[in-house]
Amino acid sequence: xxxxxxxxxxxxxxxxxxxxxxxxxxxxxxxxxxxxxxxxxxxxxxxxxxxxxxxxxxxxxxxxxxxxxxxxxxxxxxxxxxxxxxxxxxxxxxxxxxxxxxxxxxxxxxxxxxxxxxxxxxxxxxxxxxxxxxxxxxxxxxxxxxxxxxxxxxxxxxxxxxxxxxx
Numbered sequence: 001x002x003x004x005x006x007x008x009x010x011x012x013x014x015x016x017x018x019x020x021x022x023x024x025x026x027x028x029x030x031x032x033x034x035x036x037x038x039x040x041x042x043x044x045x046x047x048x049x050x051x052x053x054x055x056x057x058x059x060x061x062x063x064x065x066x067x068x069x070x071x072x073x074x075x076x077x078x079x080x081x082x083x084x085x086x087x088x089x090x091x092x093x094x095x096x097x098x099x100x101x102x103x104x105x106x107x108x109x110x111x112x113x114x115x116x117x118x119x120x121x122x123x124x125x126x127x128x129x130x131x132x133x134x135x136x137x138x139x140x141x142x143x144x145x146x147x148x149x150x151x152x153x154x155x156x157x158x159x160x161x162x163x164x165x166x167x
């Protein structure tokens with residue numbers, strides 16, 4: 001029975017990881033910017049929350065000169081405990097007045113990898129315009145806490161959906 005359970009978990013893991021994530025636009029703020037003081041000290045900021053609040057608060061915009069967009073994808077995934085759970089990935093993007101992506105971050109809110117680390121990714125894309133159904137991979141996300149080339153690319157497939165957002 002144990003080999004059958006292992007095979008079933010492997011099949012489920014593959015199916016879960018192969019899904020294309022749909023990131024829905026949930027917030028747009030004009031005259032905003034990223035809170036780089038918090039983002040640049042992300043690990044310390046998350047540790048300061050100590051489970052009292054969701055890390056999502058760390059992605060809140062501050063006043064600035066850009067447009068701020070927040071997207072969320074809800075999906076099933078296999079946790080570090082090998083259980084299938086619901087996860088929420090967020091992407092925040094700031095754009096110029098012409099709609100060009102200036103900066104972007106991606107994060108899984110329920111991240112609890114052992115040993116403890118965070119899967120914060122930052123976009124390294126240049127000359128990309130934010131449009132409906134843009135592929136997440138076009139933002140060229142790289143993991144913040146790993147050196148370049150060391151498994152640093154975001155491997156997720158997904159699209160950013162803006163069409164059904166109520167402005």
